[in-house]
Amino acid sequence: MATIRDVSKIAGVSVATVSRTLSKPDKVSAKTRKIVEAAIKKTNYKPDMLARNFRTRKSSTIVVLVPDIANPFFSRVIRGIEQTAQSLGYAVLLGDTQGLRTREYTYANMVRTSQTDGIIQLDCHIPFEDGIDTSAPLVNACDCIRGTDIPSVELDNVTAAQKMTEHLISLGHINIGLITGPLSSTVTKDRLKGYKNALKKNAIAINDTNITVGDYSISSGTLAANDLFKNKTPPSAIFCMNDEMAIGAIQQAKKNGLNVPNDISIAGFDDISFAEFCDPPLTTISQPAEEFGTKAMSMLYDVINGNEPENKNTYLPFELIIRDSTGPNKRI
Amino acid sequence: MATIRDVSKIAGVSVATVSRTLSKPDKVSAKTRKIVEAAIKKTNYKPDMLARNFRTRKSSTIVVLVPDIANPFFSRVIRGIEQTAQSLGYAVLLGDTQGLRTREYTYANMVRTSQTDGIIQLDCHIPFEDGIDTSAPLVNACDCIRGTDIPSVELDNVTAAQKMTEHLISLGHINIGLITGPLSSTVTKDRLKGYKNALKKNAIAINDTNITVGDYSISSGTLAANDLFKNKTPPSAIFCMNDEMAIGAIQQAKKNGLNVPNDISIAGFDDISFAEFCDPPLTTISQPAEEFGTKAMSMLYDVINGNEPENKNTYLPFELIIRDSTGPNKRI
DNA sequence: CTAAAAAATGTAATCAATTACATTTTAATT
C-alpha cells in the first residue's frame, strides 16, 4: 500500500505538500497540485485513516447505544443517525446493549480510549452515579434523563399520551386500560402522566387495576391485556405504550372472543410500519423516527466540536393516527 | 489523560514492561506486575486505542453492509454479528447502503484505509467487476454470489422454496401465484428455482402470468397481489418470497373481499416476529437470523487472521412453519 | 529594479503505543 512518502517521492515534493494537497488544496499552487494529484492517481494512494486518526486525535466515529437493534422504531432512528453521520464524515459504531449495564459501560468507555468521539444513547442510563466520564460528548435521543444538562431530542410524551387518551375518551370510553413499559424510563413515566392528565381533565377517576406494566414486547402485551380482561369491570379501551404491545393485546382480545374495535378499542404508540397492516389497522401516535436520528447526530456533532447545540432539548412533533382499532364505546 | 509513559514513571519501570503487563502478563514477574497494576489503577490509565490500532495496523473493527437496517430480518442478523464481534474483540460499523453502489464503495474502501479489518455483506454486490480490492477480508451472509470463492453463510433457498410450494400443492393448490424479489439477487433466483422445481415435480405447468416481481416491501406485495387477482384464472394460493410482501398480499386480498385462507392461501418467508401476529397468522419459512450473524462473524474472524474457514459455504437449517394463512383449496 | 509582503514549500517533531533486540537479573546445573 502506497504511503504519503511514496507519493511525495514520485511527485518530487515534500510530504507536507502532499498532505496539504489533500486537506487544504487552496494552500498549494495549481501547478504542484496537478503534479501531486497525478502521483496520487498513479500510486493509487489513499490516506491511512489509522495514522490520520491517531495524529489528529479523533476517530471520526460515534457509537450509538441501543437496547435492541431489532426494535423497528430504534432501527429507523439508527437509519437517521447513520445518514447524517455519513454526511458529516462520521462512521457509526453499533452498541447493542441488550439493556445490560456492563455493555453500556464497555461502549461508553470507547470515548476515553479514543475509539469513538461521542455517544448517542437511545435508552438513557449513562452517566451512571458512580462517576463514568461525564465529559464524553453525549446526546440522548427518544429517551432522556431529567435534571441533567445532557442535550436531548425528545417527543412531548406527556402531551402525546394525553392526546391519545382524550381520543379514547371522545369515543365515549371511561374505563380505559393502560399497558405501560418499564416504569424506570422517563418515556414511560411521561406517557403515564399524560394518561392521568387526560383522565383528570375529564373528571374520570384513576383506577389502578386499569394500569398494567409491560416491557414493550409483543408477548408482554398479550399478558398485560389478559390481566386487564380479568378485571371485575374490564376496560372498554386499552392504550398501549407501543405498537408491539398493542399488537399483542389485539391478539389476546381476539383469542378472548372480543371484536376490535366493536367490543374493545386498542391503541398503540410509534406507528411502526406494521401498524397500518394489522387487523384491524392500528390507531397510534406517529413519531418522526429518522428525524430523531438526524437531529441527534447533528447535535452530537456540535457537542464534539465544542459548540453548544442551539436547542439543548429539542422536541419533535407527533401525530395522532386514527385507524380502525379504536371506535365508539358500545357498552354504554 | 494518562499515557503509558506516565504509568511507567510512577511504577519505576520501562514502557515496555507496562505494555507487557497489559498484553502478556506472564512475561512479567509477579512483583513488577503488582507494582505496574497499582500504577495503572492510580493513574486510571486506559490504553489509547488510536495509538494501539495504529501501531498494530488493525482497527479491531468490521463493517456490515446492509441494504436497510430497518428490515426486521436483517436487524436480527446484525444483532448476531454484534454479539459475536463483541466477544471476539471487534466493534461493528454500520454500513446502511440503501442499495446504493456508491455507499457500498465508500464502506468497502474502509478496508483499504485501515478503518476496518473486514466486511460482512448481507446483500451481495461487492466485489464489483471494475476491480475493487478483492483482497479485503469478506464474508457474505444470507445472500451470496455464485462462482466466486467468497465464504458465505446461506440457506438452501431452493429446497426451502420447494418445500413451501409443495406444502401448497399438498393442500390441493395447482394454480399457485408467486411474488418474487428483484430478480438480480441469488436468493430470489434460488427461491424461484425451488418454486419451479416443485411444480415440475408435480407435473404442474408453469404459468408465467402467475409470477410477479416485488421488491420485498409491504407495498410491493399489495401491488403484486392485485396483479395476480386480475389474472383470467387468479391463483388459489400465493407464495411470497418474504413476510412483508405476504402481509401486503393478505391486506390486498381482504380489500378484494377474499377470505384468507378460505378463498386464498398466502405464504411468506423469513418468519419475522410479526408473522405470528398477522391476521391470519402467517405460514412461512423460519430462518435462524441471529445465527447467520454469529456464523458470518466467526468466519470473517478466520479470514482476517489468514485461516481458511472450515466450511467455506455454510448452510443453515430452515423450518416450514404452518400457521393459518394457508389452507385447503376449496375451489376444486 | 529593489524591498517588503505574501504565498508556497520543505524540514522535522509529534502523536502513544508495540516490539525487536540488547542488556541485566535470576535460576539451574555441575
Next chain:
DNA sequence: AATTAAAATGTAATTGATTACATTTTTTAG
C-alpha cells in the same frame, strides 16, 4: 562457586500522517 541457561526488563526504532516553524519562491508596491 562458577558457568550456563532462562527469565525479566530496558532501549529505542517504528507505525504514517499532520503541522508548527523555517525557508524559499513569487508577487506587489514604490
